[in-house]
Amino acid sequence: MRRTRFDRWPCPIARATDLIGDWWTPIILRNAFAGQKRFDEFQESLGVSRAILTNRLNRLVKEGLMEKVAYSERPARYEYRLTEKGLDFWQVLAAMWRWGEDWLWKDGRAPVKLIDRETGADIHPEVIDSNTGKKLDIRQTSVALRKRGKKSASPTMKEGHL
């Protein structure tokens, strides 16, 4: 049964949810960021079924986050490479990392941390408003329509206090 689709909603969060809500997708992307490229690498390291992995990789290609590139002709072999759109998704995974690290361990200590490759310094992803350089504050945030008078198709995506 196909679940409710959010990919035509006028809200960026809803559309991103449609992609992330495909079980396994963020994990596969995480492994791609860790340098994995080949189907068998993903499959063996994650223990995911070949059918699900095929489905998720095909969607990531279709949505333009990855491209399937032949790296050998005989035998024909392909690898999956992150595109610019896929690479930019690191911002979402990094925000998930930070929130998960802060809140999803009972003792507050995730077993892994992000570090700078060269300096070894801890990396703490944080979401700011790049226009002001300040941390986001939901109480200061509203949603506005880009074009006046254009009706939003989403029941809740209207102008006003977010």
Next chain:
Amino acid sequence: MRRTRFDRWPCPIARATDLIGDWWTPIILRNAFAGQKRFDEFQESLGVSRAILTNRLNRLVKEGLMEKVAYSERPARYEYRLTEKGLDFWQVLAAMWRWGEDWLWKDGRAPVKLIDRETGADIHPEVIDSNTGKKLDIRQTSVALRKRGKKSASPTMKEGHL
């Protein structure tokens, strides 16, 4: 059929995925950030089934992102309020917003934008390393174990280049 669970994996991204991967959950949280609190508000604005909504809200309460608070005794009425843990999830939704806004509209123009409530200035969520104030660069990022010698249970969460 319950899908593969990621909520005990040692990776913060995997654990956050377990929560986000519950179809509808980020959308419900988005509406909570927009000020919705009551079951019927969520249900009517989203058109989601009562069974799914009950399931998602119960999980959000169980995971500590929301609390169910009685606001009336006769008749007994409850509302769902974001906790500190839930409020902090705005960082993840904001990163999803930004990425979705940048990549999920063909003409590059999402119909909605985030603005500052008071000044009306555009808000552009961006993920930085709060230790350096710089944009994240995946090529500069590695994963390290917090404690030396402790084995990771996740097949891919090992030290090394992310």
